[in-house]
Amino acid sequence: MATIGFDRATKRFGDARAAVEELTLDVADGEFLILVGPSGCGKTTALRMVAGLEGVTSGAIRIGERDVTDLPPTQRDVAMVFQNYALYPHMTVFDNIAFPLRQRRTKRAELAARVDEAARLLGIEELLQRRPRELSGGQRQRVAIGRALVRRPHAFLMDEPLSNLDAKLRVQMRAELISLHERLGITTIYVTHDQTEAMTLGDRVVVMNKGVVQQVDAPERLYRHPRNTFVAGFIGSPAMNFLEGTLAGGGLRLGEHSVELPDALRSTLARSEGDVIVGLRPEDVVLAAGQDGTIAAEVAISEHLGPEVLVHLRAGGLRVADIGEGAAKSEDERAGELGDTIVARFAPGFSAPAGERVTLSLRADRMRLFDPGSGDSLIRA
DSSP states (O other): OOOOOEEEEEETTSSSSSSSEEEEEEEOOTOOOEEEEEETTSHHHHHHHHHTTOOSSSEEEETTEETTTSGGGGGGEEEEEEEOOOOTTTHHHHHHHHHHHTOOOOOOOHHHHHHHHHHHHTTGGGGTSSOOGGGHHHHHHHHHHHHHHOOOOOOEEEETTTTTTTHHHHHHHHHHHHHHHHOOOEEEEESSSSSSHHHHHOEEEEEEETTTTEEOOOOOHHHHOBBBBBHHHHSSSSSSSEEEEEEEETEEEEETTTEEHHHHHHHHHHTTEEEEEEEEEEGGEEEEEEEOEEEEEEEEEEEEEEOOEEEEHHHHHTOOOOTTTTHHHHHOHHHTTTOOOOEEOTTOOOOOOOEEEEEEOOOOGGOEEEOOTTTBSSOOO
């Protein structure tokens, strides 16, 4: 096992904007670190820089105590698991797993023992004589992981390894990856665009956009304490609601409504005045009984998902903020009939047809406030 370090690591392709811009990041020995972000954010490029599959334009990459910036992939002692499995179709499962050991001219007895050990860990002992075409997607992914495992590398690098699996298999493989990491403790960098994977697998999550790190934090802190509107809008499904608000005299106005802020939040924002963007998670929009401070709303669409109901609501007097790129709503949603709605997460017993009126209350203690110009949070955790 080993630490991995990025020291102002930058990657440019020609004269284009940097795919990765001065990335400085330390991955602890045995840590499971997630790189997440939209397509083109630089997460896969960063992973390939560690593997040596992409050169570094400037800066440095460290694995353990070694500067590996200019070393070829074969000298970095890392194992990469790809999205498309990259198995040799003409080889058996045994031979696919054994391939890196044969490249190292490992003795036959040790080779067989290490392949058998990996197969037992992954529960694929009975598949060793089959070929990839005879395997399911989940079985092929286990073989790809086994091939990386037998090398006993300093680190695992995983590039969206579950994206080709169906939803049920992804859940199963997530659990197996967590269990495998707990048993082996190998330093792992895992790239994904799937928020569920990011929030359930990682010790820490790195959110990237346009080649730049937006926030590095534990999953729960990312969710509850996003550093800016990009992170707030990207992390969470459905995304955070964003509303136009105004701070004045220690109070908050949301359109026609006045919101009483908790003492701790009011103290934090004592010197802040003017327009703000107010972020609120769907579970923090709750049904109320019509008391003071509540908001009348109309149901637009209800999505019954079994354990929860997601309800799109038009709330009178609230103005939905357009935060631009990285906004909670897609361009199609903003242009269509859901552009002026907020989303609430209700218990499964909720049922109301489109057009029905409901009364809402907003959890002021859970609100996040952002600067409308920079997008940065006004509340430091």
